[in-house]
Amino acid sequence: MFRFIWGQLRGRAGRSVALLAGVLVATTGFVVLTGATTTSRLEVTGAVERNTRAAYDILVRPPGARTPLEAERRLVRPNYLSGLYGGITLKQYEQVQAVAGVNVAAPIAMLGYSTSYVPVSIDLTDAVDPSLDRQVIRIDPAYVAERGLSAAPGKPTYVYVTRRPLIHADFDPNTPDSARYTDGRVYSVSEACGPVPREVQPDGTSRPVCDPRTAVVEGNPGWSERELWAVVSARLLPDGRFEVTPGPLWRNSPLDSTPTTTTDRLVLEKLLTVPFLLAAVDPDAEQRLVGLADAVVDGRPLNPADTLVDDTPPGFFPQRSVPALTTNRPYLDGGLQARLTRLPAAQPAGLPPDALEKTLGQATGIPAGDRQVDLTESYQALLARGLGADGIGFGCCRGQIQVLAQPGAVDYERGPDETLRVARASPPDPAIFGDRNDPWTLPRPALSDDFGFREVRRLVVPADNALHSWNAVGVFDPNKLTGFGELSKVPLETYEPPTAEGADDPSRAALGGQPLLPSGNPAGYLSAPPLVLTTLESVPKLLEASNWANTRAPISAIRVRAADVDGYSERSAERVRLIAERIATETGLDVDITLGSSPAPQTVELPAGSFGRPDLRLTENWSALGVASVITKAVDRKSAALFLLVLVVCVLFLGNAVTAAVRDRRPQLATLSCLGWPARRIGALILGEVTLLGLAAGLLAVGLAFPLGAALGIGIDWRRALLAVPVALLLTLVAGLTPALRAARAHPAAALRPPVATARWVRRPRTLPGLALINLIRTPGRTLLGAAALAIGVAALTLVTAAAWAFEGAIVGSLLGDAVSLSVRSADAMAAIATVLLGAAAVADVLYLNIRDRSAELATLRATGWTDAALGRLIGYEGLLLGALGAVAGAGLGLGGAAWLVGDLPPALVLVAATVALTGVLVTCIAALVPAALLRRLPTAQLLAQE
Template identity: 65%
Template structure:
């Protein structure tokens, strides 16, 4: 039998070589592609392990802190701590620390917004006409924020410039009926104007120049904002051209002469205050290492009780202040000179009427960013008179925004009316800051006032914070950009435009906080104090957070350096222990990644239009999703490549068996049994498969090296059994058909008639009849193409899953770069093999029907018509395979991705269309063979 097999292979060298080449190509391609897929999987798992090390592995929050969106989508909004105030007791924190395996447990207590003030400075030097003895410079401020989209005009401020001498108050008892001035005399205290400068008239008399110093406080309506403040500052223009102003320095009044006239106004800015454990924060993110000036926080830092002048009690806590305010707000001012205005001696009502009605000349504009004002404070250095302090009489806690979910998955933020003035408190002699101007805008968060003193306290106490050090948030311990989550406590807020209209409105810049505590974009905590200071700070406060001040505990697990299955399981077990011990909400943040969400922000009341924004939310546990998706994808591609190779070879072996129909019939007549005939066919196929495997063993390694794919000797050695197995599987059906061959089979037509098909009336109908006459062959070609298109659809689905709406995270986007090349190569090869199978089917149809086609040519059919007939057959096979492949691909994509988005349906449709076009191109080769048919000889044989 072996000798007969060898003789058969040698006698039909051309057919044997063609079949050997087919097995060799299929086997080598399979080994190389599986090596590429394995390599890509290793790259993916390596990238996941390398790039998923975040600041902490477990997030512990109060019971019930999870939002419906977290439960439904596995997403956490950025800077989630900005809306989470208290809920975890110190006792629960101690329980968490005692859980075995916890390396670092870093608590953070979000206390709320404290109001501070920064100064805006306008240079009015060039606005002054030095030829005038008296003039008023009107400053018309307009507050802007959110990249200039929100604007709010303010009441004007005035600077009175006079060449006449001025007298300045020297302090004294504000309860006295008269106060001392710089000329040594006592002047009556003006109940309306207060202790203000007095202008010396030419006749020696003096007149007060009232300054309302309006803070806007009212026990009925609450606090007004800077927009409603107005003032009149007085400056003397000295004979030498300098400007003299009265300033309070080191607790007493001093006259200061400068070359420039600079008007300085205070603007209220809220900063989010949080308390941390300094030691735990240092171990978690390196907080001490981020301190750039002053000192770091100490675990024993607590509130300090002192007395201000006039025996006013003060309770102050030490804080670290940020070096980056993350504040997008600017004050733009138009300057107008009022040469006829004379404010001296006027009461406040008359003064306002006179100044507002005065005519003037526009003399310029000035602009100053509030962030620059904050940086000017930092530049002054840490001191009682420099940087920095803020109020803690009342703090303001902003809750989380709420959303309406639109049909396309976009989250539309729910608006709230602008904050009422009473939200920021009513009149209190120790409230020094007004309401932030930005609070007049549309809000998106509920705001709650939390008093820091007992309700109805009879003794007022100044409660504030003072800076002991400055830290730079960007100097905190860094992590991979793919795992730097918006869950990080100090992550800067950035919302980019999600469509072209929004990007143009924002000028290509991200949307940042405007300073409105109820605004959508919230800054991270920019003031940090020690957790030890909280009990004394909130002593007597009616707030429920006084006994449970901790908002969250961030946990790093020991012996975890990145995402692996072992690490994930270790973190999960520790998280379960924490949840069982404390009853708190526990989430795994290991293996998470930023997942941008589209947010629709309704228009604001200060002019900002509707915006569509991309906000970097966090997808929890996404590393597990990615690795599982890669495993599924690899398994599917392995199977598809193997199946398409088997179909390709099966078609080739079937063609070889059909060529030998007369020979097999003769063998059957000579007495060969069915088993012996089957063994002959399988023996030939196995011999070719074994030879192809050995050749593939030698070709796989250099080919993989040339393509940059790592393949081990073990993987290359698999070529031999794979080739043998493929050859045997491909030869089983043809061998069985050969075994059942009847001697009369050699006389039967190669193509059976399609009896149930109606007589065709056109070329398209004839093409359909021809395909139905060989249903097995037709289905084989369509199936091979369908498998290739299924693979390509699945690769597109995998890329979509890693990049887009289902997983939708930066880690998945980066991972897709690793898997896309190898997967696309595998899918393209399978599609090409499928197209080759279609071309082979068409070629066999042409060869088997050569006599028929020659007859058609003899009766007048042109080569163009015959080529169109073959082309229609290719179109029908391609359509059948494309529809089947797209359907299977979509089913697999739904399993791989976990859903069936519209985008994937469009991708599948595009892949199907491409498959049809490819089969039409493949049909060109057998169509070209029609011109080479020997018509005369075929008709003579027929």
């Protein structure tokens, strides 16, 4: 039997080689494509595991903390801690710690915004005209933020520069009505305007240079820094240097007894009021979670036992402070712009306080330049002075906590296109940051006068005749915190400042191509992260008599890391799910699994501000929960779909080839049947031939798989390469089974029937397309086979597109999903191209056989006067009709499968199917050109003689 099979293969070498090539193409394609799909899956799962390493796996919040929008979209908003002040008790925290499988449970208690001073330096030297005896330099400030789009104007500061001597007071609180000055004389303070500098006149008398800050200090400074104005005095010495009182503008108030100094530059230090979000943590848990102690770059880490202490300087008013870590950068976009004007005729000495501001404001001025100061640079310059450089509450680095501002969450209005529009909140109460009846509060930040998007509450710490503040014992760098993947750290990372990119061209142009950052307005849209940290131990003592409703439940959130979990995997996901379920059951708190989360861009419309910022359309990163799980499940479904599609296309391609080979041997098989061969032996002959070809193709595919995989960048190991042999045998057996059975069951007389029958029920054609249609109807089996081959190609390409659509549709919208989807497109494209090529090859084979079986008929047409061009058009019309039938059927099948795979039928997929169908028709017409070109080689005389 084997020798007979081998002889048959050698005797029909052309058809055997063609069939061998078909099996080889199908087998190699299957091995390479499945290798590409597997490689793609490994790349995806590897990318997921690498980029889902987060600081914590579970987020625990108070009941009701999850907003409806978060629950609906399975998202967590940026800076989810903003607006969340307490709600979890210490007992619940202990319950979370006790859950089996919890490795680290790190609590954080949000307290609110504390205000602190940051000095900014404005160099006025070049604005001074050294030829003038007396002059005033006017500084008009604008507090800028949001990439310069918001500019809040403030009252001016005046620097009086005189060549005449200045004398200064040595103020004694025990004698508030008088003060001894540096000339040795005692002057009445109450009759003047406070213990202000006095300018010595040519006749030896002196006149006070009034300063409104004396009234501010005595009348309590709890108002906006935009309303603060001052008059500062400096002497221009004959050698061109300046005699000044050093220090920040607020520090060198007339009440201080700071000695004067001589300097080459006239520099004004103005104090900006900056809000810092204060939070309390467990230092040990925070160290285990993110390495907080290791991120300290100056000073010392927090000690768990750090608590409220009395640090009143000798002879000073009472002070109590909590030790804190402060950030090494404020993460606020802000600064100061100053317009300088020289007032050469202004002479403030001797003017009464009620006339001072009016007189200076109406003075004629000469522009003297502009200055711009960056908040971050000024803050880092303050840090460079060293911790503890100033112990009276205004230096590095402290902030008042007499009054804390607690902004709530943002409300959104959803547009028809799912865009989120930020809803404005009611204007904040100016007294939120303190009022003039509280001597310890600082002015409210300038940008807090802008429109707000959060309701702000006020947390009051009872003064008890003492100044309460936080005092930095160390500085930490948030960038040194560990444990975050690049595609998963924002915005679930506690200390990462939020950013928002422009979502359209006008917004990007307004922002100068840079992201929008927090402005320093606690009620603003973007909320700064908690970057001043104290200990949980200090909270009860600090707030025991406050008006805070959550004194007994101070914890805002607990971040949980599960034991034995390092990156995302199915095992890790199930372990984390069980732990989260236990936490929710035992505590009743809101629990979200953050393992496998990734930033998900959301489009947000931000209304215009009151200080110049226009309407902005922004793209903001929220956190999509469970992205890793969705990705891995989607890639498994896509891989299974592609495996099945490639397998089906290969089987149909081979089935068509084997059927054609059997059809070509009908006379021989009929002769063998007449000679007494039983049906099973004829079937075994067919299967034996295709099996032998399949074995040879499989062995050849083993050798081709490695170089082809290397050329395409696909990893194929020896196990996958050896898989080509059983795959080839299986494909050929499955493809040859039906033709073998048909050949075995066929009656010998069937070989005498013409391969092309007459279609008796159709009308006589009058056009060339009509004749082409009749020809297709005359061979319904072959027509359906050709149409099915093309339909499979079109359906396969549509389904491949749908699989990619389903995969990407399931994961896009997050940064991790977007990155992963890019890595699988090459494999998807390769699978799609391969299915189309296999389908096109099958169509070309059917058209070729069609022409060969009808060669005598075509020769007769040529003999009766038909030209080769007319015959070519006839074949072209047949190909066009065959292509239309297969393309429409394939598009319908593909859309049905796509609807099942995607769960919907998006208009884009319908467009894809239509495009693929048109491409299929075009491919069929092109394929028809090849057999049509063979018409010229038909031996007309020989064929007619045989007939």
